Amino acid sequence: MKNGREPVIVGLADAPLEGxxxxxxxxxxxxxxxxANEALKEAGLSMKDVDGLLTAGMWGVPxxxxxxxxxxxxxxxxxxxxxxxxxIGGSAFEAHVAHAAMALRExxxxxxLIVYGSDQKSLRSRTLGGRPSVLxxxxxxxYGMLTPVGGYAMAARRHMHEYGTTSxxxxxxxxxxxKWAQLNPAATRQxxxxxxxxxxxxxxxxxxxxxDCCLVTDGxxxxxxxxxxxxxxxxxxxxxxxxxxECHSHWAVSEMPDLxxxxxxxxxxxxxxxxxxxxxxxxxxxxxxDSFTITVLLSLEALGFCKPGEGGAFVSxxxxxxxxxxxxxxxxxxxxxxxxxxxxxxLLIEATRQLxxxxxxxxxxxxxxxxxxxxxGTLSSGATVILQKGLQA
Amino acid sequence: xxxDKPLPVIDHDSAPYWxxxxxxxxxxxxxxxxxxxHFYPRAVCPHCYSDKLKFDTxxxxxxxxxxxxxxxxxxxxxxxxxxxxxxxxxxxEGPRMMSRIETDDPEAVRIGSEVEVVFVKATDEVxxxxxxxxx
Numbered sequence: 066m067k068n069g070r071e072p073v074i075v076g077l078a079d080a081p082l083e084g085x086x087x088x089x090x091x092x093x094x095x096x097x098x099x100x101a102n103e104a105l106k107e108a109g110l111s112m113k114d115v116d117g118l119l120t121a122g123m124w125g126v127p128x129x130x131x132x133x134x135x136x137x138x139x140x141x142x143x144x145x146x147x148x149x150x151x152x153i154g155g156s157a158f159e160a161h162v163a164h165a166a167m168a169l170r171e172x173x174x175x176x177x178l179i180v181y182g183s184d185q186k187s188l189r190s191r192t193l194g195g196r197p198s199v200l201x202x203x204x205x206x207x208y209g210m211l212t213p214v215g216g217y218a219m220a221a222r223r224h225m226h227e228y229g230t231t232s233x234x235x236x237x238x239x240x241x242x243x244k245w246a247q248l249n250p251a252a253t254r255q256x257x258x259x260x261x262x263x264x265x266x267x268x269x270x271x272x273x274x275x276x277d278c279c280l281v282t283d284g285x286x287x288x289x290x291x292x293x294x295x296x297x298x299x300x301x302x303x304x305x306x307x308x309x310x311e312c313h314s315h316w317a318v319s320e321m322p323d324l325x326x327x328x329x330x331x332x333x334x335x336x337x338x339x340x341x342x343x344x345x346x347x348x349x350x351x352x353x354x355d356s357f358t359i360t361v362l363l364s365l366e367a368l369g370f371c372k373p374g375e376g377g378a379f380v381s382x383x384x385x386x387x388x389x390x391x392x393x394x395x396x397x398x399x400x401x402x403x404x405x406x407x408x409x410x411x412l413l414i415e416a417t418r419q420l421x422x423x424x425x426x427x428x429x430x431x432x433x434x435x436x437x438x439x440x441x442g443t444l445s446s447g448a449t450v451i452l453q454k455g456l457q458a
Numbered sequence: 459x460x461x462d463k464p465l466p467v468i469d470h471d472s473a474p475y476w477x478x479x480x481x482x483x484x485x486x487x488x489x490x491x492x493x494x495x496h497f498y499p500r501a502v503c504p505h506c507y508s509d510k511l512k513f514d515t516x517x518x519x520x521x522x523x524x525x526x527x528x529x530x531x532x533x534x535x536x537x538x539x540x541x542x543x544x545x546x547x548x549x550x551e552g553p554r555m556m557s558r559i560e561t562d563d564p565e566a567v568r569i570g571s572e573v574e575v576v577f578v579k580a581t582d583e584v585x586x587x588x589x590x591x592x593x
Contacts, residue, residue, distance in 0.1 A: 203466030204498045205556045207586060209536040210544040211528055218526035219546060226524070226569045271527035317498065319546055319556045324524050 069294030072166035073303040073456065076110065076289030077414045078103035082403060085186050085253045085282035093124045094140045096285035097182040101141065104287040109300040110176060117147035117168055117177030117290075121157035123406055124183065137180065147174035153313050154441020155354055158288070158409040159448035163309035165290045175291060182285035183405035201317040211270050214278060214357065216318040216443035218270040221359040223324035225272065227374065232272055234377030235358035236263035239276050239400055241386035242355060246397025248387060248427035253282055254401040277358040279398075284405025286414050293456050304420045305453045307434075308341030310334065313446035321444060329447035330367035330438060338369075338436075341451035345370055349432040350419045351391070352412035354440040355398040364438055368449070392429040395419060409439035413450065420454040461580050463535040468583075471499045474513045480585045482577050486553060488514035497553035518575030520549040520589070527564045543567050547589055558588045566591060 078100040081088040087096060097120070105111055118141075120133050129136040134148040147168045151160050158179055165177035198206040210216070224230045240260055246252035258276070266276040296303040310333035315321045322328055338344070353364045362376035370391070371379040385393035394400075396415040399408040416435035418424050437450045468476050475498075478485035486497050491508035495516065502509050525545035531537045543559040545567070559567055560576055573589035580586055 197467070198464040199467040200469070201498055203468065203472060206464045207466055207580075208544050208556055208558050209463065209528060209532055209539065209542065210526065210556070211530055211532045215526050215528065215544055219524040219544075222526065222569065223524040268527075268529050271529065273526075317556070319497070319554050324546070 069292060070170050070172065071293040072169045072290055072306040073293050073296045074288055074306065074417050074452070075291050075296050075299050075301050075303050076104035076108035076287070077417050078107065078287050079411065079414055080285040081251070082253060082283060085280060085403065087184065087187060087283045087285070093182045093184045094137060096184070097137060097180045097287070098141055100182070100285045100287040101178055101180050104289045105178070107301055108289055110289060112141060112143055114176045115143055115178045116145055117165060117174035118143065118145035119149040119161040119165055119177060119179045120181060121150060121152040121161070121407060122181060122183065123185070147177065153311070153446035153448070155356065155407040155409045156311070156439025156441035156446045156448040157407060158413055159309070159437060159439040159450045160311045162288070162290070162306055162413065162450050163311055163448065166306045166309060169290060169292050175295065177290040179288045179290070179410070181407060181410040183407065184283050185406050186281055186283040201320070205317055205319065210318070213443045214270045214273055217357040217359050218273045219318060220321070220324045220363065220444055221272050224359065224363065227325045228377070230362065230377040232264050232274070233260060234380060235277055235362065236260040237380045237383065238355070238358040238361050238385065239263045241380070241383050241389065242394050242398045242400045244383070244386040245395050245427055246401035249397045249402060252397035252402040253280055254397070273357060273359065279356050279400050279404035279408070282403040282405050284403045284411065286410040288410070288413055288417070296456065302421050302454070303456055304417045305456060306450060307343070307453050308337040308339070308451035309449065310336030310340070311446070311448040313442070315445055316442060318443055326373060327363040327367035327440070327444060327447060329445070330364050330440065330449070333447045333449040334368040334438060337449035337451050343434060343451055347434050348436045349392065350395060350416065350429045350435045351393050352416045352435065352437045353394060354408055354412060354438060355394055355400045356404070356408070356440065358400070360440050360444070361394070363444065364440060367447070368436070368438060387427065395424065395427050395429060407441070409441070409448070412437045412439060416452050420452055463580070465580065465584050471501055475499050476584060478513065478515070479577060479587050480583070483515050484518045484575050484587050485513040485515050486551070487511045495549070495551045495553050497549070497555045516549060516551045519592070520547040520573055522559070522567060522569055522571045522573060523548045523554060524569055525559065525567055545589070547573060557586070560588050560590045
């Protein structure tokens with residue numbers, strides 16, 4: 066039953082990068098504030114309209130980043146009455162969209178601001194590198210697995226063992242994603258890339274090569290959500306949040322319930338698609354977290370775009386490249402556009418831009434429905450969002 | 459020689475496990491209620507949520523579920539070990555655990571390879587259960 070409180074995305078912004086670093090000088094919180102202002106402004110809103118604040122990050126830990134919404138709210142000069150600091154890894158922002166949607170439907174919030182920023186490239190840090198050897202990690206960190214890539218490598222090897230998936234299949238994903246990046250002026254890596262280049266790149270954690278891995282860049286992004294009723298008075302074309310789902314299974318790699326199948330993605334995706342009332346054939350454009358090539362392949366299978374074990378065939382022959390049958394990761398993804406630690410924010414931004422028709426050379430024609438799926442941790446969490454152009458009936 | 463790789467921060471859940479490893483045994487929790495082992499050690503059984511747990515000495519035999527050959531160390535302390543095999547081992551008793559496979563030939567490791575535990579002393583306090591390919 067429609068009541069005008071259906072959740073919609075009305076604003077977005079991302080920070081310009083040069084060579085993977087922030088083009089402007091500001092602190093990580095400063096970049097959060099700059100993109101937040103820009104996202105509000107394009108909708109015709111301002112910071113004083115914001116009564117919901119959602120963020121996740123890796124900055125300021127230990128220290129003020131341990132309470133990230135509190136620290137960010139203070140920096141922004143606002144006193145939000147709905148907050149969510151859910152951190153389930155890079156998929157956190159898909160979960161934030163879900164939580165904001167529920168708060169908006171409930172009347173708990175009118176304007177929700179979801180923000181992310183990371184200056185990991187400028188700082189030359191990647192905080193996941195040395196996970197402290199406490200609690201469950203006392204049984205993993207001492208063995209010297211490179212994190213998080215080692216866990217993804219173990220999943221890739223298991224998938225290869227069970228289904229005959231090859232390094233060439235994985236390379237198809239890196240190459241098709243690069244082709245999309247070549248159509249996105251903001252993408253960090255735009256040089257030509259071949260399947261041989263990927264397979265001949267340095268082995269990082271066997272069987273994953275360097276070019277199976279995402280970039281390490283800075284980045285900041287913001288999304289503004291409100292209700293369908295409020296959106297009628299705003300300046301941007303609204304994008305409706307039609308369905309959502311989230312799930313997580315493990316942190317320690319040994320606790321992953323099934324190394325070759327992404328159970329959180331299966332659960333989150335099924336719930337989101339059922340809520341939205343859409344099937345796979347309704348999806349015009351898909352944004353799937355590509356921390357590593359194997360992440361994409363496992364997600365495609367778990368989300369039901371193909372059967373378990375068919376992911377390799379699904380991506381073969383550059384089916385997911387520009388001009389292919391399946392429009393996937395049209396910004397150039399984490400593999401080639403940017404990857405500031407937690408990429409899920411930028412999946413949402415790209416999907417929304419596609420539905421608004423703002424994507425220039427990489428625009429997917431007549432895109433009306435998008436599926437966004439984030440993965441966080443070491444294949445630990447999954448969160449799916451279904452978006453549709455305009456105010457939906 | 460000082461040991462400069464990460465050491466476990468031992469807690470009340472894990473102390474009996476690490477004590478046993480130091481004495482050359484692989485002891486993991488066994489649930490009195492559901493009869494299942496689990497790993498890593500917890501205060502409540504992750505299968506049936508019972509707290510009637512005891513440590514049980516297991517066989518130390520298992521198979522390789524999956525593995526990666528690390529060519530890039532996560533820190534300088536591991537640089538001398540490269541290349542080395544980090545694996546998930548399915549213990550004969552059921553649980554899965556991460557460990558290292560001690561081998562001069564990483565190419566010889568396969569998914570499904572049978573392995574057995576070996577104990578590698580790191581410090582006076584900490585001995586790690588590693589695995590080697592079974593003959």
